[in-house]
Amino acid sequence: MAGVGPQGERRFANGLRSERGLVYACGPMTTPLLLDVAAVIAGALPPQAAVDPAELAQWLSRPPDPALGDLALPCFKFAKALRKGPPQIAAELAAALAGSPSFARVEPAGGYVNLTLQLGAAAAIVLPPLLRGPLTVQVTRRERVMVEYSQPNTHKAFHVGHMRNLCLGDALVRLLRADGYDVIAANYLGDVGAHIAKCLWWYLDVLDDAGRVPPAAARGEWLGELYGAASNQLSAWEDAAATGDAAAAAALARAKARTTEILLALEARDPELTRVWQQTRAWSLADFDEIYRWCGVEFDRVFYESEVDEPGLRLVDEFLAKGVFVQSDGAVGIVNDEIKHMPFFMLRKRDGTSLYATKDLALARLKFEEHRIDRSIYVVDSRQSDHFRHVFLTLRKMGFPQAERCEHVPYEMVELPSGPMATRSGNVILFRALRERMVGHVLSHYLAKYRGEWPDEEIETCAHLLALGAIKYGMLARDVNQKIVFDLEAWLELEGNTGPYLQWTMARSGSILRKGQEQGLAVDLALLQDPARLREVLGALGQPEERELVTALDGLRPALAQAAAGLRPSVVCGYLHELAKSMNRFATSKQCRVLQSEGDVRTARLLLVAASHEALRWGLAQLGIVAPPRL
């Protein structure tokens, strides 16, 4: 990364560096601050309430108006045990808590007790875990989990639709790792099947020698165009044949015979066709590699359909012999009555060849046996929900205990404003076009002003990170069960709730820290060694914006834990947007100047900015988003 600054900046630079985890001595969904508050409250409740502080911590919420306090405790749940009305309980509890050193103010309000934290003490609990470091992501759980995602087909084009899967899978890998799991990131490439035959038919039969030369920079994408052309031609012939066009019907029949011939020749390992297949396949793989590199995504294991094809057929024989699978109309499958609307799951066609489903079973076995995984996650669009229910049920009946821990993460499709994406109608945005337009827009609209002032290399890096941040955040911020309408023009705006807004916020906080350093005002991390003094210093905080920011920072841990537990990165997006807004309100407030303030206030604010900066960096990192050091 270009532009990583002078000494000591490394710690708070937002460039690339070793990642670290946040280590807390509490459960994942709560925080040390909430537990501390809950313990105090539990101590003030009558013994009959009999409530566990850890549970009580879960009940703490935010008052509707920040002016009411930092935290609110609903007292409805105590009503039964204490045999009193919630308002009375709230009033009595508030009275019992009066004078507690944890709170600056305690007010009953209806069935609630509103709590205003003693900000210095609270900050002294919230900030240190964010300021300590650097640590690495640690494996703290025994389970090994595999996340399978991306799964593009070779010989087809990679487009924005594929980006949602890629961003989602990558974020899940990062979130689960941050949550302590041993995670294997897996890809599964579709390098066999009818689409290959169609593509090669066009390549071999329709193109001449002159046309058979792919552009050096985008050979995989070019192959995808061939596939699209072939597919469109076949569909056109099909349509025409349906209306009685005899010539079209004949052409269609010839083409189908040819694609079948290609498919069979490939299965028979015909040397000449295999050579063509390997060469063209390599072009696609090279494209994918470049895409993954640009996206900052890495896989630990790449599976290929071609490697589970034959094992799948052997597996069918094996479990047919065992009586787990059955014959039906000459085909082989399994009856999963659990899925009432389509109980038969076909695993071998009448012609003896395998299916998508067959390979998925062989792949699952390979995953279990080769990687000894305890849990297996599949990131695949929601249209395949029934398919995966069948796969998992079947695996269970085949005797794999891991079947209980197989999970499909379904997500809805990406569409364009002009409708669902379709190769046939050309209604599609390919990856390269997406990347070029995003990068180009960022360069011309936001970074042009730095030309000449910044090194060209830094500008290029910056454009890359912003374009990528916009795409990833856009793909992740929406819940998985919501369709995404990808409007390139809208995504280029980069305003409001976007990745670049968060990246810009980090650059802003980083700028304060950097300028402080230049003025000899470094963040005083030695204070972390002196808790009493730290509390005293942080006691200088008191502005509403500071209060809001401290409580917002406390939410990082639960947000990450919730996202990991629910396999929902959008939770982190929502949280980070709130955090960034808090940070920007703080940074904008005239009452909260950092470098222009003095003494403990300045020291405390520097710590607060540094902690916020780190929280944003760490949160974004779990989404696969990196912010440039300056913007």
Next chain:
RNA sequence: GCGCCCGUAGCUCAGUCGGAUAGAGCGUCGGCCUUCUAAGCCGAAUGUCGCAGGUUCGAUCCCUGCCGGGCGCGCCA
């Protein structure tokens, strides 16, 4: 027909153990740059939470039935 998903502000969406006056972004209108990044901040306006029942002290949230939209449903992947 059966199954899964969606329906909340003009638009796009949060709100997933049931809790206070249902929130955000965009758009609209009006403010804020001689002071740490205006890709920002502040303020205003905008709602039968698809409809109807039920459970509950309390329902956008849970249950039932409808209406509207998307997707899937035996030899594709």
